[in-house]
Amino acid sequence: MILLAVLLLFVHLTWLAVVIFGALWTRGRPLWSTLHILALFWGIVVELGPWRCPLTLAESYFEARAGLPAYQGGFLMHYLDAIVYPNLPTWIVTSAGVAVCAFNLAIYGWRWRNSRIARRTRS
Secondary structure (H helix, E strand, O other): OHHHHHHHHHHHHHHHHHHHHHHHHOOOOHHHHHHHHHHHHHHHHHHHOOOOOHHHHHHHHHHHHOOOOOOOOOHHHHHHHHHOOOOOOHHHHHHHHHHHHHHHHHHHHHHHHHHHHHHHHHO
């Protein structure tokens, strides 16, 4: 069970990296862009809503089954807050997460605007 918990942690970290940096990688890949935009909206909903991330719930489950003490709270607050944002209030971490999502969405908006301008000039 500990192996599953660790594997799930790496999946969660990979998911966060995709959400944070996905707009830089998806240029010219419409399917991946669509999936990344959906992931951004999911990230915003999970950060602002009362729901817990399914990956966090699964990590807690496997850690408990492995006999490790399960943590309380969300994935970001447990792992990333302890490493990257020590002693900061939850609202700051949440705001940073939403800002990252908004920044990525702004990149997509900028790309969409430029593609419309390019189509207009070709017509």
